[in-house]
Amino acid sequence: MQIFNNNKILSTLKEIPFKLEKDIQNLFEQNLELITNFKLIKSEFTIKNNRIDTLAFDIESKAFVIIEYKRNQNYSVVDQGVSYLNLMLEYKADFIVEYNENQKDSLKRNDVDWSQSKIIFVSPSFTDFQKQSSNFKDLAIELWEIKQFENEIIVINPIKKSKSAPSIKQVQRNDDSEISKIAKEIKVYTEEDHLQGKNDDIKELYDVFKNGILNLSSDIEIDPKKLYIAFKKQKNIVDxxxxNRSLKMWINLKKGILKDEKEITKDVSISGHWGNGDYELSVEKSTGVQIYFQWLSKLKSLMIDIHEGFIFQ
Structure with missing residues (x-):
C-alpha cells in the first residue's frame, strides 16, 4: 500500500517504526471500540502463568477475543494462538470472573458463545510463513498489520484469508493435538456455511442483494457470523x-431514522431479532426483484449519511 501526502505535488509519507510493543498496545486499547467494536475487559490479563496483552469481548458474537501485539517476527502465530485459545477454553470460568470484576454488567457461562472465540495478532508486518501457516478458513487466528507514518497517520489492515484457504481438518490427523481440540470447539463461519443446503433460487436472490450492497461502496466488507452474514463499513450496515425460502435482513438504524413511506420494512425495535438495527425486511424470490430496487435506493441514500458522519448503532 502506497501512502502519499497531497500538497499539490504528491510526496511519499515516511513510515515511523513503533519503538515498543507497548506503544502499539496503548494505541489499540485506547481506541479499541473504534477500531474493532470490541469492549475492553482487561489489559495485561494473567492466567496460569500466561500473560494476555489485551482481553476483549465481542458483544455482537458474545465471545471473548484475545489480542497480542508484536514488533518482531520471531514467533509462531499458530503455536501461540492455539495455546492461548486452548487456555481460554480450559479456564472459561476465569475469563467470566475477569469480565464480571471489570464491567458494570455481569456474564453467566451460558451468556458466552465459546465457539466464536478468537485471537488477533497485531504487528507492523508478518512474514510470508506466518501468513501462510494461519491461512485456514476454520482457524480462529487473525493477523492485523499496523503501520505508523509521519503527520500522525495510522494505517490498520486486517489480512484476509484467501478464498481458497483449506480447512485445518485436512492437515490435522492427530485428534489429540491442541489444534484439533480448538477446531472441534471453535467454529469460524463462512458464506458457504450459510448457503449450504439452500436451493438455487435463494442463492441467486442472495447474490442479487449481496452485489447490490457491495456496489454501494468499495470499502464494505462481508463478515459471516453464526446466525447471519454481516455487511460492514466499520460497523454493520446490513445483516x-x-x-430456505426467503432472505431476512436487518438494517442497522434506530427506529425513526429510515423513511419508509411504502412500508417495506418491519419495526422490530421492541421485539427480539438476530441482526443489528430496528428495521427488518423479508424478501422471497417472487417479490425479490421488485423490492430490491426500492430497498437499494434507500441504502444509497443511507450511504450518503455514512460519508457525512452518520454513526450506526
Whole structure:
C-alpha cells in the first residue's frame, strides 16, 4: 500500500517504526471500540502463568477475543494462538470472573458463545510463513498489520484469508493435538456455511442483494457470523439471514431514522431479532426483484449519511 501526502505535488509519507510493543498496545486499547467494536475487559490479563496483552469481548458474537501485539517476527502465530485459545477454553470460568470484576454488567457461562472465540495478532508486518501457516478458513487466528507514518497517520489492515484457504481438518490427523481440540470447539463461519443446503433460487436472490450492497461502496466488507452474514463499513450496515425460502435482513438504524413511506420494512425495535438495527425486511424470490430496487435506493441514500458522519448503532 502506497501512502502519499497531497500538497499539490504528491510526496511519499515516511513510515515511523513503533519503538515498543507497548506503544502499539496503548494505541489499540485506547481506541479499541473504534477500531474493532470490541469492549475492553482487561489489559495485561494473567492466567496460569500466561500473560494476555489485551482481553476483549465481542458483544455482537458474545465471545471473548484475545489480542497480542508484536514488533518482531520471531514467533509462531499458530503455536501461540492455539495455546492461548486452548487456555481460554480450559479456564472459561476465569475469563467470566475477569469480565464480571471489570464491567458494570455481569456474564453467566451460558451468556458466552465459546465457539466464536478468537485471537488477533497485531504487528507492523508478518512474514510470508506466518501468513501462510494461519491461512485456514476454520482457524480462529487473525493477523492485523499496523503501520505508523509521519503527520500522525495510522494505517490498520486486517489480512484476509484467501478464498481458497483449506480447512485445518485436512492437515490435522492427530485428534489429540491442541489444534484439533480448538477446531472441534471453535467454529469460524463462512458464506458457504450459510448457503449450504439452500436451493438455487435463494442463492441467486442472495447474490442479487449481496452485489447490490457491495456496489454501494468499495470499502464494505462481508463478515459471516453464526446466525447471519454481516455487511460492514466499520460497523454493520446490513445483516442477512438466509432461510430456505426467503432472505431476512436487518438494517442497522434506530427506529425513526429510515423513511419508509411504502412500508417495506418491519419495526422490530421492541421485539427480539438476530441482526443489528430496528428495521427488518423479508424478501422471497417472487417479490425479490421488485423490492430490491426500492430497498437499494434507500441504502444509497443511507450511504450518503455514512460519508457525512452518520454513526450506526
Amino acid at each position: 442477512i439471514h438466509i432461510q
